Amino acid sequence: MSIFDYFKSTKKDTASVAKERLQIIVAHERSQRAQPDYLPRLQKELLEVIRKYVEIEQDQIDVQLEKNNDCSVLELNIVLPERE
């Protein structure tokens, strides 16, 4: 690896560390409108599962829950912490 490659790769790492992200989307297209919505409860359990694999800081989680007649969508956007 030449010195130019070294700088190029270092620069890329530095620039991209801050944008390491995880996005989780759960969409349920439902036929029965009256059925209870489990997505808010699911959210906590999903995060617990994913925490086994990646470090997630609580204040870096953005949660959106949308619901209309036919569809419920849970969207989690997580900025992952910088690594050493």
Added chain:
Amino acid sequence: MSIFDYFKSTKKDTASVAKERLQIIVAHERSQRAQPDYLPRLQKELLEVIRKYVEIEQDQIDVQLEKNNDCSVLELNIVLPERE
């Protein structure tokens, strides 16, 4: 509710039962290309969590896993079984 509303709603329910679907997408935009990919392992655990809330039949799960340099995407498309 008039008789017209009744038929309309019945028809809608019948038509939409078959298309009740659940979609789960996990996308990890990564800065470190060499880090191990946990998405294949995550898949099984995600399904276990979701099975607490909805019935999922094994043969109704379509799994796609895409990976390029910067991003890994796990996509689960599930057709939910008809209800009684």
